[in-house]
Amino acid sequence: MIAVTGKVLGLAEKGEQGKVLQIEKEGNAEYLSWDHAPESVKLEIETLLELIYTCTQTPNISFSQMKGLGNLSGVALKLMFMDAHMKVENKIELFGEMFQRRLNLIKAICSKAVDTSLEAEAKLLNIEPVFKPYMPRNDKEEMDTLTTATGGKAVLSRKTAITNNLFVSDPDMELEEILKEEAKESQLDALEPTE
Known part of the structure; x- marks a missing residue:
């Protein structure tokens, strides 16, 4: 769509090549466009991405998101993954039952189809699925905390x-190689003359 300011003096004929729009001296013609479209689209995409992460209870650990955070403490990491861990706890009941059925099926197959002599042991065998959600760790911080707690x-x-x-x-x-190297070093230290 073209927006025209001023009086149009002449229009191009239908089907004419190299069409020209004639307008008066102070007039102007330009395509009608939304100047702020890129910012609006960017805001919409950012809002939709944030909604996706929020609704799926997933932490955004993409490189672009994490690069400005710096060195996070263990508490900050736990808080970042808290929503995802709550989701895991909500789903354990559903998925735990499904995995328990699979384990029971495997026990039954092993005791009745693979080796029938294992039937009595298979009935006594109790296997339960354990779910451990992912949690990034700051190992140095954990070791420092433990060392401080034990007084160094x-x-x-x-x-x-x-x-x-x-x-x-x-x-x-x-460990054996390290002990051998230490033994050699202590023998060399013993051989060195003391003043």
């Missing part, structure tokens, strides 16, 4: 620390 004393054995190290595939062998 160790809260983790060396073997447990090595077992939880992502770079170690065999914790027992790793």
Whole structure:
């Protein structure tokens, strides 16, 4: 749609190529458009996204949302995921029953089709599904809290620390190697002359 200011002196003929609109000297013609459309569309999209996250009880942990938050404390992370955890608790009753039926079916198949000698043990076997919703953790903050609570004393054995190290595939062998290296170092220290 074209908006015209002033008097139109002449219109192009129907089907004419290179159509020209003739208007008086101080007149003006321009397409009618909404100048603030991009901001309105952006606001609508942001509002809809926020509604989606709110209605589905899902935290928005996208990169664009999280990059400005900085280093979050454990309490802040728990608050961020509280709505999602409440949703999980509401759904456990429904999904727990479904998974319990599947587990019972697997027990029945194992005891009656795979190995019939296991029927008595399968009846005594009690399996219940456990749901553990995702929660990001700040491990450093948790360790600092535990160390403070014990007055600065160790809260983790060396073997447990090595077992939880992502770079170690065999914790027992790793601990053995560390002890050998420490023994060599102490022997070298004993051999050094003292002044």
